[in-house]
Amino acid sequence: MPTPERTSLAEIVAQAARLLESGGPAAVTMQAVAAAVGVKAPSLYKRVRDREALLGLVGISTADELTRRLTDAGGDLGELLTVFRRFGQERPEAFRLLFASSIDPERLAATSEPVLRATAAIVGSERALDAARLLTSWALGFITMELTGAFRLGGDLDEAFAYGMRHIVGSLTVDQDAVRPAQGS
Amino acid sequence: MPTPERTSLAEIVAQAARLLESGGPAAVTMQAVAAAVGVKAPSLYKRVRDREALLGLVGISTADELTRRLTDAGGDLGELLTVFRRFGQERPEAFRLLFASSIDPERLAATSEPVLRATAAIVGSERALDAARLLTSWALGFITMELTGAFRLGGDLDEAFAYGMRHIVGSLTVDQDAVRPAQGS
């Protein structure tokens, strides 16, 4: 005789994400997730293959949320970069998970899309991919170091972010091969 | 009556690093490390506070190794970036650990030193820190995405790296405030 469902996959993923953000990956135990959705641990395996798959689903939902924010941000490159950074600050654990685990290529492509459109408008579709990778790499590295606390030599981080943004975006609007190097200091 | 030492802290850290690289963080169990150095798990606690502290020591030794390579690389910025990338490719797990966990600020300062010297020579000591952060962020992000396999939209990664390097290094030799934007595509 059928038993009524006491939870859902969506709720499981949501609670796992909540536990991740509040206590890091170690806090996402199957028992803690089960308790959060009002069920015992073995029941989770009806909806999820194992813990790794569950974390993968959290990663996917994180990617989708980021995609939504980027899409809503409009086409300005500075705006996109700022939204990206703010997302990392608001959900540091989810952000780390997203770029630590490997995500489904199609989801990632969707996340890249707003950035690609913005770079295409500046450097043309030919160079849009390289430019998007330049921007994404820099922002990812900056946010990672900011979250890890690797920026400990002092200085204003907001200013450092603006400095980087100015230089990176600026470099796209210049034909690098035509730039004559300035003298030192 | 004293018992002769059957291992050493250095050997423990070395074996932990070896296990990390060959099987990821999950392979670094206290039992596996103990077996690798010829001892039982409880004995490790004579030399290491707990597993987390052991991984911290692996991180420190990784930072020191990276510092050594960067110092030996000379002062050319492109050379430094290439050495950085190669290190990530050779020791992906150690690289990930290094930038995931938080490392002792002094060790990190030592690692930054070669980069800071190189940027100071180009933009002056005033802006050396911001410039070093720009370069390090970009390289860290690029390597992270390369290792995770996030670059799946095709294209030549060596070329993408060279593209980024050209633009980032190039942007340092230009006064961004004086650059007039080019028109789109």
Add this chain to the structure above:
DNA sequence: ACCTGAACACCGTTCAAGT
């Protein structure tokens, strides 16, 4: 002074048994 077996708490996962 270092090493170990035994023990404990905790976790992921499986499965037979319940409804």
Add this chain to the structure above:
DNA sequence: ACCTGAACACCGTTCAAGT
């Protein structure tokens, strides 16, 4: 058809007892 208790393997860590 979903849920659970019981069980298993495995892990980190502690500690009394060995040498």
